[in-house]
Amino acid sequence: MIKIVFFTLFIAVFAGMNFYTYRRFLSKISFLQAYKKVVRYSLYLLSIFILLFLSSRNYDIYNQKVLWFFSYAIGILFILFIAALIYDLLHISFANVTFDKSRRKFMKVAFDVTFLILTISYLFKGMINGLKEPILRRQLIKIKDFKSDGFKIVQLSDVHVGNTIKKDFVEAFVQRINDLKPDLVVITGDLIDAEIERIKEDLAPLKNLISTYGTYFVLGNHEYFHDPLKSMEYIKTLNITILENESVQIEDQFNLVGLNDYIGSRVGLLEPDLPKAFSTVNKTLPTIVLAHQPKMVKELESYKPDLILSGHTHGGQIFPFGLLVLLDQPYLSGLYQHDEDTQIFVSNGTGFWGPAIRIFADSEIVEIELKGI
Numbered sequence: 001m002i003k004i005v006f007f008t009l010f011i012a013v014f015a016g017m018n019f020y021t022y023r024r025f026l027s028k029i030s031f032l033q034a035y036k037k038v039v040r041y042s043l044y045l046l047s048i049f050i051l052l053f054l055s056s057r058n059y060d061i062y063n064q065k066v067l068w069f070f071s072y073a074i075g076i077l078f079i080l081f082i083a084a085l086i087y088d089l090l091h092i093s094f095a096n097v098t099f100d101k102s103r104r105k106f107m108k109v110a111f112d113v114t115f116l117i118l119t120i121s122y123l124f125k126g127m128i129n130g131l132k133e134p135i136l137r138r139q140l141i142k143i144k145d146f147k148s149d150g151f152k153i154v155q156l157s158d159v160h161v162g163n164t165i166k167k168d169f170v171e172a173f174v175q176r177i178n179d180l181k182p183d184l185v186v187i188t189g190d191l192i193d194a195e196i197e198r199i200k201e202d203l204a205p206l207k208n209l210i211s212t213y214g215t216y217f218v219l220g221n222h223e224y225f226h227d228p229l230k231s232m233e234y235i236k237t238l239n240i241t242i243l244e245n246e247s248v249q250i251e252d253q254f255n256l257v258g259l260n261d262y263i264g265s266r267v268g269l270l271e272p273d274l275p276k277a278f279s280t281v282n283k284t285l286p287t288i289v290l291a292h293q294p295k296m297v298k299e300l301e302s303y304k305p306d307l308i309l310s311g312h313t314h315g316g317q318i319f320p321f322g323l324l325v326l327l328d329q330p331y332l333s334g335l336y337q338h339d340e341d342t343q344i345f346v347s348n349g350t351g352f353w354g355p356a357i358r359i360f361a362d363s364e365i366v367e368i369e370l371k372g373i
Contacts (some may be wrong), residue, residue: 017081025084049073075355083119130356134363146372154182155366157311158349162193167202189292190221196231207238220259220292245273255287304341315348316363
């Protein structure tokens with residue numbers, strides 16, 4: 001049911017974007033007037049590619065390169081839609097400016113050419129950034145009464161192993177993480193984005209992660225789309241500990257609490273259970289929480305954790321999509337002081353969802369250094 005709802009909403013949104021982009025932007029570009037039919041059918045083709053990409057999420061229909069090609073249709077249409085919004089606003093703003101007819105025509109053509117070039121440049125910038133390997137983001141976080149000076153956690157989030165992100169990508173970041181010699185590795189959800197039987201080999205390199213205290217994982221919303229119970233069984237075979245509304249004590253240094261994802265409450269499966277998760281914490285030690293969605297911070301206020309590690313937002317992935325993300329999530333990317341007791345760090349994510357396009361939100365592996373105050 002959740003897949004049907006997601007698919008229906010996704011198609012409805014992109015159909016609306018397609019219609020608006022044509023009517024308010026591309027059909028008004030002066031030098032495209034003679035090619036309206038070509039433009040219209042090109043947008044139809046983008047919509048077909050998006051449908052083909054979505055239809056492949058549960059079946060091995062196409063090879064990886066074909067799927068990459070289809071996935072770019074999502075990014076292209078989104079960027080064209082944003083361009084359409086800006087074009088529309090500017091067009092309305094300058095509609096009443098007085099010019100003689102010949103000068104107005106010249107200004108219109110010059111504006112259209114410039115705007116289209118900027119849009120295409122923006123798209124290509126995003127495609128180039130999306131193909132880069134994740135950056136290493138180093139983040140110092142100071143925690144009150146933290147005993148160890150320089151404890152190193154490497155955070156992965158939103159890898160989205162599935163149709164487009166495969167074994168070679170996983171092998172590469174596993175090696176990079178091992179080279180960092182972390183004390184602890186955490187994966188804050190959305191590790192998988194396909195049925196587990198189809199991606200077991202792609203996930204297998206995770207078994208080679210090396211750290212002093214092991215690797216810990218919590219569910220993200222995308223795990224719920226692909227038989228999470230079955231996926232969890234396999235993840236456990238990779239020397240990864242899944243924290244299902246539970247806590248562990250990392251030596252005598254801090255509590256590590258892991259929560260099931262927020263979406264569990266909506267679907268009635270693997271729901272987050274905060275009282276259970278915090279029932280065994282050692283209250284004399286600092287507490288770090290793994291929670292996929294940043295908005296869980298509001299539910300956690302009464303528990304006063306010292307630090308929350310989240311993902312989910314992708315940092316917006318394609319600017320300015322982050323503005324829409326902020327309608328649902330309180331934080332987008334980086335470290336925030338939520339209140340007097342709690343800090344929250346939100347990762348941009350290690351992989352990407354949909355197209356390999358990122359603008360002002362690089363994919364990242366996060367190396368967190370914890371120190372006491």
